[in-house]
Amino acid sequence: MADIFIDGIVKRYGDATIIDHLSLNIAHGEFFTLLGPSGCGKTTLLRMIAGFIIPDEGRLMLDGVDITRLPAHKRETGMVFQDYALFPDKTVFDNVAYGLRVRKQSSSVIADKVGRMLERVELGHLAKRYPAELSGGQRQRVALARALVIEPRVLLMDEPLSNLDAKLRIQMRDVIRQLQQESNITAIFVTHDQEEALSMSDRIALLRNGRIDQLDTPEGLYARPHTAYAADFIGAANLLNIEGVSQAGDGCQVQLAGARFGVGNVAPQGQCSLAARPEHISLHQAAEDATRVPATVLHRRYLGYKATYALKLADGQNVNVDVPAAQDPQLGPNAPVFVSFSAECRLVQA
Ligand SMILES: Nc1ncnc2c1ncn2[C@@H]1O[C@H](COP(=O)(O)OP(=O)(O)OP(=O)(O)O)[C@@H](O)[C@H]1O
Ligand SMILES: [Mg+2]
Numbered sequence: 148m149a150d151i152f153i154d155g156i157v158k159r160y161g162d163a164t165i166i167d168h169l170s171l172n173i174a175h176g177e178f179f180t181l182l183g184p185s186g187c188g189k190t191t192l193l194r195m196i197a198g199f200i201i202p203d204e205g206r207l208m209l210d211g212v213d214i215t216r217l218p219a220h221k222r223e224t225g226m227v228f229q230d231y232a233l234f235p236d237k238t239v240f241d242n243v244a245y246g247l248r249v250r251k252q253s254s255s256v257i258a259d260k261v262g263r264m265l266e267r268v269e270l271g272h273l274a275k276r277y278p279a280e281l282s283g284g285q286r287q288r289v290a291l292a293r294a295l296v297i298e299p300r301v302l303l304m305d306e307p308l309s310n311l312d313a314k315l316r317i318q319m320r321d322v323i324r325q326l327q328q329e330s331n332i333t334a335i336f337v338t339h340d341q342e343e344a345l346s347m348s349d350r351i352a353l354l355r356n357g358r359i360d361q362l363d364t365p366e367g368l369y370a371r372p373h374t375a376y377a378a379d380f381i382g383a384a385n386l387l388n389i390e391g392v393s394q395a396g397d398g399c400q401v402q403l404a405g406a407r408f409g410v411g412n413v414a415p416q417g418q419c420s421l422a423a424r425p426e427h428i429s430l431h432q433a434a435e436d437a438t439r440v441p442a443t444v445l446h447r448r449y450l451g452y453k454a455t456y457a458l459k460l461a462d463g464q465n466v467n468v469d470v471p472a473a474q475d476p477q478l479g480p481n482a483p484v485f486v487s488f489s490a491e492c493r494l495v496q497a
Contacts, residue, residue, distance in 0.1 A: 150175050151196065151301065151333065156205035158191055158357075165191050167357040168205070173335065178327055180336045182344040183354035184380070189337045190229075190305055192354075196335060197303050198222045209300065220249070225294030227304040231286050233278040239265070239289050240274040246297040264296040267326065284315045291323065295330060302327065302334045308343065320347050341381045345369065353377055373415065374496045378422035385428070385466045387421040392494065399494060404462035408438040411490045423492040425469040430456060431485045432476060439485035442466070444478050458486065 151173040158166040165188050173179045181189045194200040196207065198219030207215045214222055225246075233242050240261055247257045265271045268288040278286055287307060294302055307323070308316045324347050327334045338344055344351050345365040353360045353368060353376075361368060361377045368381050378384035391402040398411045401421060410421070431439060445457040445465070454475045456468045468486060470476075478484065 150210060151335075152206075152208040153192075153196070154206040154208065156192070156195060156202045156207065158188075158195060158200065158202050165357050166195070166202070169358060170205075171352060171359065171362060173333060176331050176333055178324065178334045178336065178347060178349045180338060180344045180348040180351045181354060182338060182341065182351050182380075183360075184339055187354040188357040189339070189354060191357075193303055193305055193335060193337050196301070197224050197226050223297075223300045225297055225299035225302050227287075227290045227294045227302070227307045229306045229309060231278075231290040231307075231310075233286060233289055233293075235278050237277075238274065239270060239276050239278075239281070242278070242289055243292045243296050245293060250297065260296055261292075264292045267329075268292045268322070283311050284319060287311060287319060288322070291326065295326060295332075298330075300333065302332050304334065305337045306339070307336075308338070308340075316343070323347070345381070353380060370491070371412070372422060372493060372495055375420050375422065378424075378493065378495050382424055383467075384422040384424045386495075386497075387423060387460075387464055387466065389419070389421050389494075390462075392419070398490065401488075401494070403488075404440045404460045404464070406437055406440040408488050409490055410488070410492045410494060412493050414494045415496045418497040419494045420497045421488070421492055422495045423466065423488055425455060425467045427489045427491045428466060428468045429487045429489070430458075430468050430470050430474075430476070431487065434485050439487050442484050442486050444480055444482040444484060446480055447478060456484075458484065460486070 153169060153171050156166055156169050181192060183189055191200060195202050198217060206213055243261045243264055244257050247260060265274055268291060270288055308319050311319060320343060348365055350364055351368055352362045355376055361373050372378035375386050379386060387403060389401050389403050392414050393400050394413055395409060398409050399414055400407055401410055441461040442458040445459055448455045452472055454470050456470060458466050458468060460466060
């Protein structure tokens with residue numbers, strides 16, 4: 148267990164700046180996720196923390212000690228690679244024993260530690276198998292056991308679940324989280340899957356072109372995105388151009404397609420958009436008052452517990468709205484409707 152301080156890290160390849168003066172602090176025992184789309188620099192950043200890539204600028208501190216130039220094998224980090232990178236010609240036992248042998252531990256210590264580790268990941272009965280004789284989920288647990296058995300101070304995982312089928316991915320989230328908590332280890336997890344990030348993490352750094360767009364708890368990132376990028380990446384918010392905004396108490400009054408309504412935050416600096424999640428918009432068949440925006444139905448999709456409607460607002464912008472099945476008026480294309488925006492909708496940087 149360790150705390151990590153990343154201080155102004157820069158990594159360039161040729162003219163391209165891949166990681167751009169990035170700083171962050173990760174606390175002892177934290178489950179920290181690097182989230183972002185393909186190519187945003189997640190693997191590059193993780194590999195710098197592991198010591199496989201040396202940064203061009205900046206410092207990396209582990210428990211107050213500068214490790215920027217320390218070779219990977221001296222960093223006491225355990226790494227789980229996206230493709231697991233198991234040794235195909237070694238048994239499960241020997242794969243997991245590898246790091247202990249490199250560290251010149253005695254065979255009785257190795258037998259004991261590997262045995263206990265394999266029990267923890269429920270692979271004790273498969274110790275003599277080879278990787279080719281295992282399922283994807285079993286291989287993934289071997290990779291985890293191999294990283295954890297050396298009792299690293301930091302566990303680094305690069306999209307470890309991406310090769311698994313949907314059901315196993317969800318099971319393995321719990322396994323990883325439980326192992327991390329039992330060993331009380333600092334973990335850095337890379338994914339481009341927002342649901343994985345929300346369900347596993349203590350905190351998430353949402354990356355955008357080598358910088359942090361927002362660093363927050365899962366709840367903070369979902370409920371209070373600062374940017375259109377964050378609102379769109381996490382939970383697919385509708386992003387709407389607004390006609391005007393004025394401060395009102397702790398929040399704002401927003402003008403949109405001739406209607407006026409309140410939202411819970413103040414407008415950020417510069418150009419802003421309204422981020423409205425499909426579950427934060429309600430569908431009505433009566434105008435009632437000037438807070439409701441007139442719209443027409445484009446189409447309705449039935450999803451069992453809810454229906455999603457695609458609507459065109461009076462000003463021509465499209466929005467998606469979720470309607471719980473019990474309140475679904477089951478309207479077809481061209482039906483005139485009204486929508487209201489709850490105070491949970493947010494003004495974000497465009
Ligand atoms: N050795 C290299 N030489 C040149 N460019 C590189 C090198 N390694 C990575 N890049 C570039 O750096 C950028 C970030 O790559 P990185 O592998 O960190 O992305 P990522 O966020 O992990 O993406 P993914 O989700 O697809 O794994 C990409 O544009 C990539 O092409
Ligand atoms: Mg990657």
